[in-house]
Amino acid sequence: MKFDHTHFRQALLRTPFHDRFVELSTTEEWMAWNTYKVPRVVDKLPTEYFAVRSGCAVMDLTPMEKYRISGRGARDYLDRLVTRDISKLKAGRVTYVVWCNDEGKVIDDGTVFQLGENDYRLCAQHHQFDWLLMSARGFDVDIQVETHDVAALAVQGPTSWSVLAAAGISNLEQLKPFGIADLRCGDIPVTVSRTGYTGDLGYELWMDPANALQVWDAIFSVQGQYDIHAMGLSALEMVRIEAGFIMPGFDFNTAEATIRNGYDRSPFEVGLGWVVNLDKGHFTGRKALLAEKSRPAKRRLTKIVVDGNKPVGEAFIYDGKNGKQTGEIKCATWSPILKANLALADIEFINGRLPAQLWARIDYQRELKWHSAWAECHSHSKPFYVPEYRSATPPMRY
Amino acid sequence: MASYDSIIIGAGHNGLVCAAYLARSGQRVLVLEAADEPGGLGADREFHPGFHTPIAHSVSHFSQKIANDLKLTAHGLGAAKPVPTVGLNTTGAHIILQEGSLSGAGTDDTRAYREYSRLMLRFADVLKPFWQKTMPRIGMNNFSDLATFAHIGINLRRIGKKDMQEFLRVASLPVRDLMDEYFDNDILKTTLGWDGLIGAKLAPRSPNSAVLAMLYRLAGESRGAHTIPVGGVNGLIDALSKSAMASGAEIRCSAEVGHILIDGNADGLTAKGVRLANGDTVTADRVISAADPQRTFLDLVGVEYLDIGFTNRIRRLRCDGYVAKLHLALDSAPEFEGLQQANGRMIIAPDLDAIEFAFDHSKYGECPDSPVMEIVVPSINEPSVAPDGKHVLSAHVMYVPYQLKGGWNPTARDRVCERTIDTIARYAPGIREQIVHQEFLTPADLERQYRVTGGHWHHTEFAMDQMLMMRPTYEAAQYRTPIPGLFLCAAGCHPGGDITGQAGHNAAHEILR
Numbered sequence: 001m002k003f004d005h006t007h008f009r010q011a012l013l014r015t016p017f018h019d020r021f022v023e024l025s026t027t028e029e030w031m032a033w034n035t036y037k038v039p040r041v042v043d044k045l046p047t048e049y050f051a052v053r054s055g056c057a058v059m060d061l062t063p064m065e066k067y068r069i070s071g072r073g074a075r076d077y078l079d080r081l082v083t084r085d086i087s088k089l090k091a092g093r094v095t096y097v098v099w100c101n102d103e104g105k106v107i108d109d110g111t112v113f114q115l116g117e118n119d120y121r122l123c124a125q126h127h128q129f130d131w132l133l134m135s136a137r138g139f140d141v142d143i144q145v146e147t148h149d150v151a152a153l154a155v156q157g158p159t160s161w162s163v164l165a166a167a168g169i170s171n172l173e174q175l176k177p178f179g180i181a182d183l184r185c186g187d188i189p190v191t192v193s194r195t196g197y198t199g200d201l202g203y204e205l206w207m208d209p210a211n212a213l214q215v216w217d218a219i220f221s222v223q224g225q226y227d228i229h230a231m232g233l234s235a236l237e238m239v240r241i242e243a244g245f246i247m248p249g250f251d252f253n254t255a256e257a258t259i260r261n262g263y264d265r266s267p268f269e270v271g272l273g274w275v276v277n278l279d280k281g282h283f284t285g286r287k288a289l290l291a292e293k294s295r296p297a298k299r300r301l302t303k304i305v306v307d308g309n310k311p312v313g314e315a316f317i318y319d320g321k322n323g324k325q326t327g328e329i330k331c332a333t334w335s336p337i338l339k340a341n342l343a344l345a346d347i348e349f350i351n352g353r354l355p356a357q358l359w360a361r362i363d364y365q366r367e368l369k370w371h372s373a374w375a376e377c378h379s380h381s382k383p384f385y386v387p388e389y390r391s392a393t394p395p396m397r398y
Numbered sequence: 399m400a401s402y403d404s405i406i407i408g409a410g411h412n413g414l415v416c417a418a419y420l421a422r423s424g425q426r427v428l429v430l431e432a433a434d435e436p437g438g439l440g441a442d443r444e445f446h447p448g449f450h451t452p453i454a455h456s457v458s459h460f461s462q463k464i465a466n467d468l469k470l471t472a473h474g475l476g477a478a479k480p481v482p483t484v485g486l487n488t489t490g491a492h493i494i495l496q497e498g499s500l501s502g503a504g505t506d507d508t509r510a511y512r513e514y515s516r517l518m519l520r521f522a523d524v525l526k527p528f529w530q531k532t533m534p535r536i537g538m539n540n541f542s543d544l545a546t547f548a549h550i551g552i553n554l555r556r557i558g559k560k561d562m563q564e565f566l567r568v569a570s571l572p573v574r575d576l577m578d579e580y581f582d583n584d585i586l587k588t589t590l591g592w593d594g595l596i597g598a599k600l601a602p603r604s605p606n607s608a609v610l611a612m613l614y615r616l617a618g619e620s621r622g623a624h625t626i627p628v629g630g631v632n633g634l635i636d637a638l639s640k641s642a643m644a645s646g647a648e649i650r651c652s653a654e655v656g657h658i659l660i661d662g663n664a665d666g667l668t669a670k671g672v673r674l675a676n677g678d679t680v681t682a683d684r685v686i687s688a689a690d691p692q693r694t695f696l697d698l699v700g701v702e703y704l705d706i707g708f709t710n711r712i713r714r715l716r717c718d719g720y721v722a723k724l725h726l727a728l729d730s731a732p733e734f735e736g737l738q739q740a741n742g743r744m745i746i747a748p749d750l751d752a753i754e755f756a757f758d759h760s761k762y763g764e765c766p767d768s769p770v771m772e773i774v775v776p777s778i779n780e781p782s783v784a785p786d787g788k789h790v791l792s793a794h795v796m797y798v799p800y801q802l803k804g805g806w807n808p809t810a811r812d813r814v815c816e817r818t819i820d821t822i823a824r825y826a827p828g829i830r831e832q833i834v835h836q837e838f839l840t841p842a843d844l845e846r847q848y849r850v851t852g853g854h855w856h857h858t859e860f861a862m863d864q865m866l867m868m869r870p871t872y873e874a875a876q877y878r879t880p881i882p883g884l885f886l887c888a889a890g891c892h893p894g895g896d897i898t899g900q901a902g903h904n905a906a907h908e909i910l911r
Contacts, residue, residue: 080702102705102873134710138701281662284705287880290666 012037015062016151016212020220024230031233034127034147036063039232046336048235052156052198053337055227056163058219059236061152061204062212065110065124066145067132073140074118081135082112083267083289085280089114094178094195097122098272099131104288105255105264107131108248109272113180113193121146125248131256135284151212155219156202156239158387159226161395164192164203166222172203173394185215197236199243199383201390226398238333241342244303244383246270251301251330251344265346266292270301296352301330303384304377306341309334310364312375317345319355321374326355335384342384345377354379402428402682404909405672407655407698410438412888413688414638414649415902416909418468421645423910428680429647430672432654432849437635438688439848439855440897446835448785449727452631453844454855455774455792456481456743457897458593459618460625460634461530464899468641475637476628480620481779482742485589486825490736493585498621503583510580514590521565522616524553529617529893532904533867535876543876570862571609574602574750584749591753592745592772593622595796597860597895599720601757602750606862614860614893624743630780631897638899654849658685658698660881667703669883686905688888690850690857691870692717699881708880711871715864715890719841719853720760722798724771724818726791727784727835732775734826744773746821756797763803765814769821771795788834793818800841800852811838856895857888866892877905885909 013036021039029040038060042048051057069078078086082097089095091114098109110124122132132143155164164172168186175181180193188211196202207215220228240247248254251270258264266289267276276289306312311334317327327347335342347354358377363370389396404420406413409431421427435441439453457478465475485493485502493502500511527549534543554562568576573594577587593615594608595601602608616622627633639649654675661670671681687694695704695712704712734740747753747770756766773793777784784790795818802810815838823829841853850857858870867875869892877885887905889895 076702081706102707131706135706137709137713138696279664282667282703284707287666287705 013148015060016209017060017062017153017216020213020216021060021230029232033233034063034065038063039230041232041234042230045234048229048231049238049336051227051229051231052200052235052239054158055229056155056157056159057198057229057231057235058216059154059156059231061154062150062209064147064152065127066147066150066152067122067124067128068144068146069120069122069132069141070118071139071141072118074120077136077139077141078112078120078122079280080283081132083276083283083285085277086112087280091116092180094180094193096275098267098275100267100285100289101255102284102288103255103264104266104285104292105258106248106252106267106270106272107255109246111195115180115191126254149209151207151209153205153207153212153215154196154198154202155205156196156198156200158201158389158396159398160202162398163219163222163226163228166225167218176393177391185218188214190215197243197245198239199245199385199390200239200387201395237331238335241331241333241344242335242338242383242385246272246301246344247331252346265301268292268297269299271303297349299327299346299348300354302345302347302354303380304343304345304358305380305384306332306343306360306362306377307375308373309341310362310373310375312341312343312360312362313364315360315362317347317377318359318361319350320357321359321376323357323359326350326358329360338385340384341375343377400671400681400683402426402680404428404684404686405430405680405682406686406688406887407658407672407694408432408438408688408888409436409639409649409651410688410888411440411635411638411897411899412902412905413438413686414635414642415464415468415899416686416688416887416906417647417649418638418642418645419903419906420909421642421647422468427642427647428682429642429649430653430655430674430680431649431651432675434652436639436649436651437632439844439850440631440635442630442632442635443725445725445837446727449725449788449790449835450630450632450783451725451776451790451792453723453839453848454631454897455776455794456624456626457631457634458615458622458624459620459896459898461899461903462619464903468638470634470637470641473637473640473644474629475634478625478627479779480623480625481774483589483624484737484742484744485585486734486737486744486746487585488735488748488824491585492737493583493589494742495589495623497623500586503581503586507581507583507586511586514580517561517564517568518613518616519621520557520561521568522613522621524550524557524565525610525613526617527553528866529614529900530904532876532908533869533892536867536872569609569613570606572603572605573608573612576609577602577750587750588747588753588770589745591750592747595753597856599716599718599757599760599859600861601754603754610862610865611860615896618898626774626776626779628780630776630783634897655698657700658687658694658884660699660703662703667881669881684883684885684909686885686887686909688902690717690854690888691715691874691886691890692851692858693849694886695879699884703881705880708871708873712874715870716859716861717852717854717857718800719844719855720797720799721855722795722814722841723839723844724791724793724795724815725837725839726819726829726833728789728791728829728832729834730787730832731778731789732791732826732829732832739778740773740775741778746771746773746825753796760797760799763799763801765799765802765810765817766797767817769795769814769818770797771818771821773822791822791829793822798840800845800854802840802842806840806842811840811843814838814840855889857890860894865894869894877908
């Protein structure tokens with residue numbers, strides 16, 4: 001890890017792509033993400049949203065926490081850390097994971113990339129180095145922070161493959177979802193994974209920060225052929241809700257940041273039961289999760305569609321119109337492509353089941369005056385938006 | 399079907415107590431001991447042909463209830479006579495504490511001692527229920543466990559407002575403040591304060607816990623006086639082994655355990671037996687470890703079966719020993735200036751600063767220039783431990799660090815050994831000429847030879863943050879561990895170290911309840 005001793009002069013770090021965003025930014029809307037300065041909106045939010053859904057959007061992923069985990073004990077180490085069975089992962093593949101504390105409460109989620117034999121990259125939402133080091137004792141592993149040493153770019157949207165191919169990254173057509181390939185962009189080495197946080201066709205590019213701008217420029221050099229837009233985090237928030245992806249620390253409080261009793265959440269409670277493999281052998285939190293599984297479910301982070309088109313912000317959920325309060329909306333968006341109000345809501349179960357009726361009390365403004373209205377909500381088990389083309393290999397050429 | 403109901407790892411005194419109770423209840427019990435005889439740090443050690451001593455050379459408060467329950471007298475345990483505690487002075491003006499009375503101090507100190515003992519014994523009684531019971535697990539409202547707290551509360555109320563206020567003030571005082579408040583005589587201060595310093599790397603000026611450690615010892619039947627049973631500490635070990643075997647327990651020596659076998663199935667983990675170092679496996683319904691917590695969890699179980707947070711708490715336990723052991727084979731009885739017979743537990747620490755300075759060295763990984771220590775000459779009470787007319791001197795040398803700066807080697811060991819003998823020679827000038835053989839065991843030696851992490855006599859420090867329901871750490875503090883079927887039963891558990899048998903007793907009680 002490199003330490004920049006002048007860091008205090010800059011409140012937020014600049015990513016290797018920062019200069020390009022500065023050139024493109026018309027809004028000057030910046031925000032902090034893991035100590036980096038990133039755009040909330042680069043130019044226009046609708047343009048950036050529709051670039052993901054019908055063209056190609058490019059987003060800076062560099063601030064994502066990245067850890068390199070290597071050594072003979074790396075797989076066993078990861079298997080004890082996360083709830084999912086890592087022994088099934090193969091080299092050149094990625095898997096989505098979540099990890100818990102001893103009490104079976106979620107610390108964070110992320111992705112594990114198996115880059116080679118005994119060589120993994122763990123990407124996380126929040127800083128995890130202390131927990132990872134604490135977990136390492138007793139295992140033959142080496143753990144390095146890679147956050148600042150690897151530049152990462154998300155290229156997402158139905159034309160993303162065509163864009164990358166035109167930009168000079170060849171041999172990408174056979175890469176399956178959750179696959180990794182070491183390729184070249186012209187003569188620059190780039191690791192490409194078919195992953196993303198948008199629910200659309202998309203890729204993530206991992207490279208040496210020194211080459212970051214050249215890769216960026218190669219992609220934007222085909223802008224005349226394809227509709228390519230730089231994208232900020234506001235558009236990402238819309239598409240990730242459509243895709244049904246959760247965000248620890250926003251949709252629920254992460255375990256290590258929780259002070260109040262009962263404010264943390266288990267994987268089951270945030271709808272991640274499908275990544276909990278209780279049969280794989282021991283992992284941290286397993287005992288607590290086994291116990292939780294034997295009891296009726298207390299609550300669930302639930303995908304809901306809220307009737308009507310009034311903007312849903314923060315709202316309570318009730319078990320009927322004028323009924324008893326039974327939950328709250330954690331994040332919501334108007335989905336331009338589905339023409340619906342989508343939300344994730346933390347809902348308390350009644351006798352282990354979702355309440356039969358769900359109603360949201362929506363407070364909204366008209367010309368600075370507050371109004372309040374009831375809207376019925378409908379739970380949704382699948383992701384809201386799943387375009388068929390996203391998993392086709394090779395992807396559709398444009 | 400498993401071969402045994404319970405396997406106990408380690409035939410130290412707690413392992414034997416636990417084994418005896420379980421066997422008496424009808425369980426099939428197997429005790430596995432790595433050494434070639436039972437006893438752990440209490441086992442007999444022939445350090446020179448014909449010269450014997452255990453590592454731990456006296457008993458501070460072995461529970462009479464356990465002795466009665468296990469019929470130890472019938473199994474050969476002789477009456478244990480309290481031995482005087484003697485604060486040695488180079489001038490021969492020693493302080494002698496015997497059966498509650500003090501001699502050798504001035505009139506003011508003698509008067510102050512009466513008030514001091516009254517108060518300390520009163521406080522010790524308040525805390526007494528703590529040491530004998532299983533500590534409650536926070537969040538679990540087990541009635542009998544909570545009753546222990548209620549009992550303490552009632553005891554506190556009963557001693558009256560004035561003493562209660564004083565108790566709350568004194569309980570976390572540094573030893574030095576307490577001693578300075580009451581006494582003038584330096585030797586008296588070191589002698590009375592000594593027992594507060596046993597078990598944790600603390601010195602007279604260290605805040606907290608020293609007074610609690612003293613009260614722990616004062617709560618025993620012998621009110622803080624140490625005893626040496628007939629036959630020495632080994633006599634007690636012998637009686638415990640016989641009692642356990644008479645009840646049907648099997649004790650297998652030279653049987654080192656390599657791993658605790660953990661069975662993982664869809665319902666979680668359970669301990670199902672052990673694999674010996676020689677590769678043999680023995681199955682049982684439960685495994686009870688009398689080994690220290692770090693050795694038990696990190697070496698014998700393995701971190702892959704433990705949660706990350708729990709593992710980290712076990713790792714963070716302070717297990718670095720700081721007490722070394724000196725054994726001298728002497729060709730005649732040692733003669734201490736001004737002392738008729740060296741039949742007591744003799745403390746060498748000229749004043750509280752001497753203890754503090756010795757501690758300061760060890761804090762930074764150095765050996766003290768002038769070691770402080772407690773000495774017993776076991777051959778005076780029990781002539782059989784040495785050839786006719788010859789004697790054994792046993793010294794617990796405090797503040798010899800487990801992790802010596804630069805590492806332990808024979809030269810470093812010899813240097814601190816010689817310093818220790820030089821110090822003794824200031825009180826017993828002829829000692830060097832009497833030495834037939836000498837042996838010095840550093841904490842690192844004790845770790846290697848007795849398989850105890852850090853060479854720590856009490857398995858892990860007996861300090862406030864590692865006491866009561868935090869000993870060794872939460873989730874393993876009620877003799878149960880996060881792994882069903884795996885229990886702890888020794889000094890790393892509540893109430894702690896010393897040869898008391900209480901941890902073994904409490905563990906058996908938990909297992910049988």
